[in-house]
Amino acid sequence: MRPIAFSEKLQLVLKSLSVSRAGLAAALNVDKSLVGRWASGAVMPSEHNRSLLTQYIAQRIDGFSMLDWEADINAFSARLGNETGTGSSTMQDWIPDALLEEATRGAKRRATAYEGIWRSTRYSSDLPGRFLHDITLIRCNRENIIEFTSGIEGVRYRGRALLLQHQLFSIAADEEAVAMMFGIFNGVARQKAEVLDGLSIATLRDAGGSPACSAVVMHRIADLTGAADADTQLFEASVAAQNPLAEERAVPQDIQDHLARTASQDTPGLMRMLFQNSMARGPLLEPHSAG
CATH class of the missing domain: 1.10.260.40 (lambda repressor-like DNA-binding domains)
Known part of the structure; x- marks a missing residue:
């Protein structure tokens, strides 16, 4: 087996x-x-x-x-x-049938655009001005449900995502810490996704488990091999190799600026990732050289 x-x-x-x-x-x-x-x-x-x-x-x-x-x-x-x-049976208890059907159709058409190994970048809640990286494995199961595992050092969140319109709505749990995480990410319309951005809500690892909302940018770092065991091993190896705390000045300025401006200046207390300003995209097209 x-x-x-x-x-x-x-x-x-x-x-x-x-x-x-x-x-x-x-x-x-x-x-x-x-x-x-x-x-x-x-x-x-x-x-x-x-x-x-x-x-x-x-x-x-x-x-x-x-x-x-x-x-x-x-x-x-x-x-x-x-x-x-x-598969879908465990989700039907709390998601309306119409949304689940739409998400299943969306995953059947577009899940391959998101499958892969991803590295996320977000602000550190403990070290002002520094950034953290997580590694996420995204793949679609036989029931056309998008599943993912996010890891940082010894922590693992496992969950599922619904692809609705151009957004991924996700929910995951860390069983060891008895904690949950929710996210909404901007997707791409037609291309294979190379960059995603959105908001993630989880609890801090402080004494009270304080709620926190983080702006996140995700970059694809590897495609899936098609062999489930090999993909899981690649994910675990990527987590082990990734230093969770980004080196100082290692995060590009455009990513820093994008994460910084998610906090609304005109509506205090609200963090948002506006679709019109999204960094989500497919692969960059190489310019044609002059013949």
Whole structure:
């Protein structure tokens, strides 16, 4: 079984049994970071640990066995007692059908324009005048739902995005910190996206979990290979290689100016990324040389 296929099934197990990664790790007597790597698809559990995991599930789902891991994702989901498999079913509970249908159509037509590895740039909340970088993996699943994982050092936000008109509406969660993140990003109309910008809302890592809204510019740094495992490994390698704190004077002045002017001068307290001033674009066209 491929690691990414196992990770999808493990995430279904966690949701179906309403158990956290930390809770599962305690039950199996393994480190919670190991369960996190299983769930991300970074590694596969050993035969011994998969046997322990199977026994754990069998105590809650009668007759569950090692053979059940070989079922396809929809059959596996049904084996856990879910009425449907992964994908749009989990989103239909809280998103109106008309919006979900439009987002699914949009993803079917345009998701490939956004798939890839991205590096974001945003202001640091702790160090005035400095900038932070995150790495984000964006890809579309078999149900035409855009999925993404954002990472910075040991933090991982995993979520989904709806493509509506020319905007990406996203929601993600960090299960370890029990935190959520929301975003709205300007997209591109026809070209393959190379730059995106928008607003991200999350909580700071301070004692009170203070809400913060950040202006963000994202640059594509790699295309997907088409192999899910290889793309996940590329994402993790990119996170590991990326220094979260940008070097001083490393962020181009036009990016600094763009992020700075999102705060409205005429409406205090409002941060906005106006579409008419958006930096979102496709690839730059090379000028034709004189023949």
